Ligand SMILES: Nc1ncnc2c1ncn2[C@@H]1O[C@H](COP(=O)(O)OP(=O)(O)OP(=O)(O)O)[C@@H](O)[C@H]1O
């Protein structure tokens with residue numbers, strides 16, 4: 001195996017021991033690592049087990065036809081460069097060999113300097129080619145990224161001023177307030193349609209700012225409860241005592257400041273829907289009381305012993321993983337199952353990037369109306385950066401950013417300078433392309449590289465430890481890592 005300083009890994013195949021050892025020691029003097037094989041089958045085995053850069057192949061071997069062997073070795077390892085070597089130069093079809101993939105040829109007896117010069121040249125070209133192909137795959141990656149961005153841009157039209165304007169093609173009659181026509185948002189809305197016709201409780205999950213409340217409202221609106229109130233409560237904003245009093249109401253004198261009887265939001269919502277936002281923030285004590293409402297339809301005002309009846313539907317939302325909270329014991333399992341009768345997951349904005357342009361234009365138009373501005377759209381530079389950003393704050397972050405930009409900007413378009421934090425945010429949070437955006441082989445290669453890098457990082461570049469961890473044979477691990485161009489911190493010293 002070549003060391004980190006090796007100039008290349010060479011295999012000399014010749015049935016003469018003298019030639020093998022002379023070539024090997026001469027090339028080793030110049031920093032090449034060399035292995036030798038006495039015949040075709042030994043060469044085959046070695047090429048199977050190692051990753052050579054160059055092969056010097058004597059075409060007259062006892063067990064193999066040189067041309068056949070050349071083709072076989074190339075098929076095992078296509079990046080291998082093969083220099084043909086023969087003592088019968090006059091009769092040999094060098095042209096045919098070059099056509100079959102040989103990099104160069106040399107006739108025996110040969111001057112060792114000449115051999116060395118050829119090996120050096122072939123190696124130099126090979127390195128340049130590999131560098132080029134690396135650059136090429138980087139370009140392919142950039143191309144994929146760009147196509148993604150362009151796909152988004154295709155949904156826009158070019159105005160006379162040269163600014164880009166996304167076009168909202170449809171307004172759904174049942175969800176006029178919801179912008180977006182990605183498949184993901186369509187599936188969410190399909191679930192909303194379905195569940196709105198049922199009586200079941202609903203749990204809406206998704207990152208902060210994805211639009212959980214926005215979809216809770218039409219669940220109520222499209223249901224048979226539509227003529228009754230929709231009452232939203234932010235459970236995370238209130239302490240346990242306050243939340244209980246807000247929801248269930250209280251009796252006069254039940255605590256300091258309770259100067260009169262008060263109806264709670266559960267009573268306000270009678271016949272309609274109670275929307276409990278940030279349900280994950282509630283305490284287990286409060287959860288018991290909520291469970292009672294869900295199971296028995298009963299509740300008590302704070303300070304009262306009288307049992308009241310509630311006819312409400314509950315929709316809850318959270319941006320935390322309730323399953324984790326159940327395992328930790330901070331969220332009651334029975335309540336979780338009650339709420340989770342029907343689950344809707346709202347995808348983050350970065351996973352439905354097709355909607356980004358429609359949303360941007362929608363927020364731009366709303367802000368223009370609010371601030372009496374006459375902007376027509378965004379510069380393509382802004383759009384391009386929007387499409388590359390990961391939007392950790394989701395739709396809310398986009399809405400805030402566009403609104404601020406509208407305030408700052410001068411017509412006709414929003415320019416990069418009107419969104420001063422964008423470049424910094426993009427730098428910290430670029431959107432990762434998904435693995436499924438790539439062809440299988442490319443995605444597989446990327447996975448393998450990440451996996452090997454990760455294992456080597458964990459073992460500080462120690463190959464034996466990495467081999468144990470990955471349950472891959474040590475030698476295979478080392479060679480695969482080399483092939484993938486992956487190395488840990490101390491990898492170079494160990495090989
Ligand atoms: N598809 C959409 N179309 C139009 N506006 C949207 C859309 N999704 C989200 N918004 C807007 O983004 C903002 C955030 O939405 P919402 O409050 O529903 O998010 P949330 O998931 O409940 O956030 P949080 O977890 O912080 O409570 C709101 O102003 C909402 O109107």
Ligand SMILES: [Mg+2]
Nearest residue numbers: 212213277317
């Ligand atoms: Mg919310």
